[in-house]
Amino acid sequence: MMTSSEGSSLLAARLDERKGRLLVDVREDITSTQVPELRHAMMQILEKHGFDSWKALYLDVRNARMIDSMGTNWLFAESVRLKEHKKSLVLRISSPAINRVIQFAGLDKLVTVKFRRRKQTR
Numbered sequence: 001m002m003t004s005s006e007g008s009s010l011l012a013a014r015l016d017e018r019k020g021r022l023l024v025d026v027r028e029d030i031t032s033t034q035v036p037e038l039r040h041a042m043m044q045i046l047e048k049h050g051f052d053s054w055k056a057l058y059l060d061v062r063n064a065r066m067i068d069s070m071g072t073n074w075l076f077a078e079s080v081r082l083k084e085h086k087k088s089l090v091l092r093i094s095s096p097a098i099n100r101v102i103q104f105a106g107l108d109k110l111v112t113v114k115f116r117r118r119k120q121t122r
Contacts, residue, residue, distance in 0.1 A: 010034060011041040013049065020055040029064050030071030038074060051085045062094040062118070072105045079110050094118040 013024045024045060028034055059078075061067070067075075079089045089111040093099050099115045102108050 010037055011045065013045045015049050015054060017053050020053075022049055022054040022057045023060065024057060025060045025063070027063055030061065030067040030074065032068055032070035035070045035074045038071075039077075042078060046081075051087060054087070056088045056090055057082055058090045058092060060092040061098060062092055064098060065095060067098050067101050072101060072107060075102075075107055076105075076110070079107070083110075088112065090114060092116075 010028050011024055011026060013022060015022055022045070024042070026038070030038065057078075059075075075089075075091070082089050091102065091107075091111055091113050093102065093113060093115045094117060096117060099113070102113055107113075
């Protein structure tokens with residue numbers, strides 16, 4: 001069963017119970033100005049869906065063009081929170097720049113990164 005929920009204007013979530021995934025789409029860049037709202041929206045999503053009906057949180061950041069140090073720190077904090085609940089974090093990335101930031105920060109050692117470069121349309 002697939003259910004929907006709105007976290008905020010920055011995040012949208014849906015639960016895929018059949019596959020045991022909580023799918024969260026990030027609609028903007030992950031920067032210091034967005035992190036407080038991202039943190040609040042993620043907490044709302046996790047409160048709404050709980051931790052019982054899914055095993056992995058798929059965070060789709062393919063719409064983001066950039067991530068700064070505060071954004072990277074937020075991803076680290078989310079990965080720690082999920083590990084405390086015995087859940088995994090999977091990042092879906094299409095930006096080579098964001099992929100480099102994730103690797104440079106070492107976040108790729110803590111979470112699963114699914115990097116697929118988007119085809120250029122221009």
